[in-house]
Amino acid sequence: MTQLVQAGLYGLLQGCMLGLIAVGFSLVWGVMNVVNLAHGAFVVVGAYVAFELHDLFGLDPFLGSVPAALALFVFGYLTQRYMINLVVNAPIFITLLLTFGLQLLLVNGLILVFTADYRSVPTRYAADSLVLPGDVRLPLGRLIAALIAVGLTVALGYLMRRTRTGLAILATGMDRGAARLMGIRARHVYALTFGIAAALAGGAGAAVGAVSTFSPADAGRFTLFSFVAAVLGGLGNTSGALLGGLVLGLVEGIGGQLLPGTLVNALAFAVLVVVLAIRPQGIAGRAFYASRVEA
């Protein structure tokens, strides 16, 4: 029993981490219908920013997530404004190709600059844990990462629903033509959305660096996680990706105790298939995103 509680709690923490990685990916997909294959590479870049800041100034990786997020915001804004905006009206194949190219460029650039070595940002506390009754452990680093994940998701939800900027993003996502007629600058809003998503990826990367290992080759894995969590949770809702991540983490955690450990990935994808068969828009997704007007 203790074993299952431990596995479940660890799985939930792991799920929060996945959600944190996926939330920006889901935002871009939901608003712009762009499946950003370079998202995983942004996460890795964020991890390297935190790694370098720790190396140079001894900055704690969780604090380092703030500068990492800022740097990625600027990079993301410029990328959307001057690159992806040029083809955002084209069929989804073109944006897929463009972001795929961007990911190749980033990953191989990172290998050139940082080599393919595995890294981790060392902290004195991240591997320590809170001891609960029954010797169930809550690792501190993952707990902090989970709190950041929940905090950021709530903040993003507030931004989207309660601020003029967020409403402009939503409006542009629903009907770009109408939004432009209302005086919203779609180009700017798109760039802003992509910038926010990249910033979230950067922050997530710093957290990944603190609790786990990373190398440029992990970019594809992070994109895949994001994709699964976003589809599972559903588009059009900021908490969808977090929910998707939590379900994935929990299924892998509990499933890993009941089944042979090599089957956990298959189990996670089986859950994805079942959810999509029953609820095609995902657990928390909104159907209107599928039928929105593209202009």
Add this chain to the structure above:
Amino acid sequence: MGTKLRTGLAVAAVAVLAAGCGSKGESTSGTQAGGKLVLGASLSLTGSLAREGILTREGYDVCGKVVNGKGGIAVGGKKLTLEIQYQDDTSKPDTAAQLVDQFNDKGVKLILGPYGSATTEAAAAVIERNGQVMSDSSGADDNIFSKGYKRTFAVLSGAKQYAASMIQAINDLAGPKPKTVAFVSADDGFSKTVTAAGQATAQQLGFQVVDVEYVPNGTSDVSQALTKIKPKNPDVIIGSAHLVEGVAIVKQAKELGVGPSGGFAETVAPPTPDFVQTLGASAEGVLGSTQWTVTTKGSDAWFGSATDYAATFAKQFGGRQPEYHGAEATAACLALILAVQKAGSTDAAKVRDAMAGLDEQTFFGPLKFSENGQNSVKPMSVIQIQGGKPVTVWPKDAAEAPLKWPGKA
């Protein structure tokens, strides 16, 4: 759900999978020109094994530089300079096999092995069909050598020795002697062979194997396996895995409060510099098995002793010390060169026969191939992380320091 979104989903799913695949190596043109001995190498320069693939390339590069620095290889009265052509197999077995086939189309018959057992196994089948010759630097899985291939030769000790050597070392040196062990194993062919042989050795030596948990190959999350092992409370946890899983075992064991009284032993991860770098103090005391250390006995005409080799390597790579990935790659290249020298020809059939009859001492240890192409005479060494560095502790005649036990940080 609109058709548009549904198509988008399908397309995106395919593309996300493709994104995980990394880049495809571009092809270079090149033929066996006069005065040159061209060797082909398909390596994991990108993808999940890029780290080890690049270490392997460094070993091949050292070989090329040293051989050409000495004026090349004397074959039939001519001096041939060495040229190694690299292709990127993106860590995928099918791609490695295709690239080896492409080398054959270009007339490159002598091949240096890719990194890892899966890619090597795929390449070996093509090598056999094409009548090429492969000097295998890192494929240790016994599957490669159980198919009756006559043209793949591995310079390294077989997979069965990886965990078995550490258990032997613990049995010989540890006091108090641990009673129970548990295995965390990746689920690829190599790791499974290592685990099976390790289990057999452990039982033979009187250890009780309390649990064997398999995890997906290349995963950075082994928490489920560790949660299952925790209540069984083993004295030693043996990781049969690569670097990522190896780091995760130590890191997540600390998070989950899994603290074996004797410590950890892991096959290939601890000797790599990344292991200590990423784990810091938690790496202290972890045992590892290695194909080669600077105290390995033996020497040869091209590279001298293991210490000489380390100096040559350090000179070429800005003072960095070699570890076994580089050394085994150089040794594979050396085996091919010794075979070419002995055959007095670059003809693939003659080189194969010369290779099969090699019996040499090298900086990598003794080199002599059994019928199935494995190096039958080379022992493995066991290292322990002491003071942030891998130090040889077993076999006793090559030990740099005594084993610290229990091996906990």
